[in-house]
Amino acid sequence: MPFIPHTPQEMQEMLSLLGLEQLEQLFAEIPVDLLCHEQLALPNPLNEMALSRLMRERAGQDRPLLCFAGAGAYEHHIPAAIWEIAGRGEFYSAYTPYQAEASQGTLQVLYEYQSMMATLLGSDVVNASLYDGATALAEAIFMAIRSKPHLPKRILVPDTLHPHYRQVLHSMLLGQGIEILPLPFARNEGDIHPDALQAHTAGSFAALVVAQPNFFGILEEVHQLTDWAHQQQALLIAVVNPLSLGLLQPPGQWGTTGADIICGEGQPLGIPLSSGGPYFGFMGCKNHLLRQMPGRIAGRTLDKNQEPGFVLTLQAREQHIRRAKATSNICTNQGLMTVAATLYLSLMGPEGLRQTAASCHHNTLTLANRLQQIPGLRLLFGRPFFHEIVVELPKNGQSLLAALEKQGICAGVALGPYYPEMENMLLLCATEMRTAQDIEQLAQALSSALQQEH
Numbered sequence: 001m002p003f004i005p006h007t008p009q010e011m012q013e014m015l016s017l018l019g020l021e022q023l024e025q026l027f028a029e030i031p032v033d034l035l036c037h038e039q040l041a042l043p044n045p046l047n048e049m050a051l052s053r054l055m056r057e058r059a060g061q062d063r064p065l066l067c068f069a070g071a072g073a074y075e076h077h078i079p080a081a082i083w084e085i086a087g088r089g090e091f092y093s094a095y096t097p098y099q100a101e102a103s104q105g106t107l108q109v110l111y112e113y114q115s116m117m118a119t120l121l122g123s124d125v126v127n128a129s130l131y132d133g134a135t136a137l138a139e140a141i142f143m144a145i146r147s148k149p150h151l152p153k154r155i156l157v158p159d160t161l162h163p164h165y166r167q168v169l170h171s172m173l174l175g176q177g178i179e180i181l182p183l184p185f186a187r188n189e190g191d192i193h194p195d196a197l198q199a200h201t202a203g204s205f206a207a208l209v210v211a212q213p214n215f216f217g218i219l220e221e222v223h224q225l226t227d228w229a230h231q232q233q234a235l236l237i238a239v240v241n242p243l244s245l246g247l248l249q250p251p252g253q254w255g256t257t258g259a260d261i262i263c264g265e266g267q268p269l270g271i272p273l274s275s276g277g278p279y280f281g282f283m284g285c286k287n288h289l290l291r292q293m294p295g296r297i298a299g300r301t302l303d304k305n306q307e308p309g310f311v312l313t314l315q316a317r318e319q320h321i322r323r324a325k326a327t328s329n330i331c332t333n334q335g336l337m338t339v340a341a342t343l344y345l346s347l348m349g350p351e352g353l354r355q356t357a358a359s360c361h362h363n364t365l366t367l368a369n370r371l372q373q374i375p376g377l378r379l380l381f382g383r384p385f386f387h388e389i390v391v392e393l394p395k396n397g398q399s400l401l402a403a404l405e406k407q408g409i410c411a412g413v414a415l416g417p418y419y420p421e422m423e424n425m426l427l428l429c430a431t432e433m434r435t436a437q438d439i440e441q442l443a444q445a446l447s448s449a450l451q452q453e454h
Helices: 008-017 023-027 048-060 080-086 104-121 133-147 163-176 194-199 222-231 242-246 287-292 319-325 335-371 397-405 436-451
Strands: 154-158 179-183 207-212 235-240 261-265 281-285 297-302 308-313 388-392 425-429
Touching: 008 023, 080 335, 104 242, 104 281, 104 297, 104 308, 104 335, 133 154, 133 163, 133 207, 133 235, 133 261, 133 281, 133 287, 154 163, 163 179, 207 222, 222 235, 235 242, 242 335, 281 287, 335 388, 335 425, 335 436, 397 425, 397 436
Parallel strands: 154 179, 154 207, 207 235, 235 261
Antiparallel strands: 261 281, 297 308, 388 425
């Protein structure tokens, strides 16, 4: 709807009705030291013509790059039908399906999404999405702590987990008194160092987090890690790339009994990069943890006439029912993103997902082989990977990225800002979007940039 500001007279009438004299009195409960007392350096207002010109100029700065960056947000092909359907008014403008009688379409989509994701993850039950992958993991850890009240509030979190995820965990968990215990990685292999587990005994922590693939693109020994966690009386929380499950074994089948909680970022399932969002988080779990799971769950039932219908179920988990006593304080979700993911999964099907994942892996193998032909470059880790690799350079990774960006190439993600000892390392990704010509263009640009340094 259009934004129509209130006139000063209207604002004064509203304040008078509330028994107030100034607008600032509405915010009296905010501590004074948190208020901004300085004038903001805002530009002068523009008329419509000038504003339109400014926005066109800003949009022109956002030029497309040949993208080899991944690190949690991936450039995949999105069939045109997905957002053509997701953009329809009944999906695009719908908000919360609280009134089941008026929201059967949305509820059915959520139900179909849950069903397909449960199959993909090998999970007993899946919720109808969360904000993003990082906060989904934080919620999964809260679940684990609630489910293991007799164990210490301690979580094993590997250094191979996405750095942004680890930052979110520090923000959300430490205030709840949950201790994060880091697990170092093997420097030659890029996976959780097996010796790191030996310091943690049975009953000393509530859950182990495992990313598959991990931040470096490496495949962890998930079967061994899952069984080890269960032997220590702890839960196993899996953080997965859903597209990789077109090739890899579902987390619900890891080890002897499978992962207990499964979460991750759903962006690979039909969501464009969009300069960083919005994306959505997904979560699944075993049946016995169902009542601890946050977010919405759409269920299929029968009405009084024995006709099938769809409803939100187990609503006590949300803030709008029990507030402080709720399982979670999630009071909305990324519904439009789950609609797109549902359409993507429906359109691709199991074989389409498998082919897309296989194409990603094949292209990354091609990328790895080509880059290793460049003098001074080497593949850092020797373990199997999915569609990301870490390459060691003879110079700082960030400066090299800047040089290639001038040529229209986003050559990856520099690891130095996240791992100081890896300032000469670059994380690269090749999805199904990259062609042999793209890979050759990157290789030649890298080779030329490195030669100019000598």
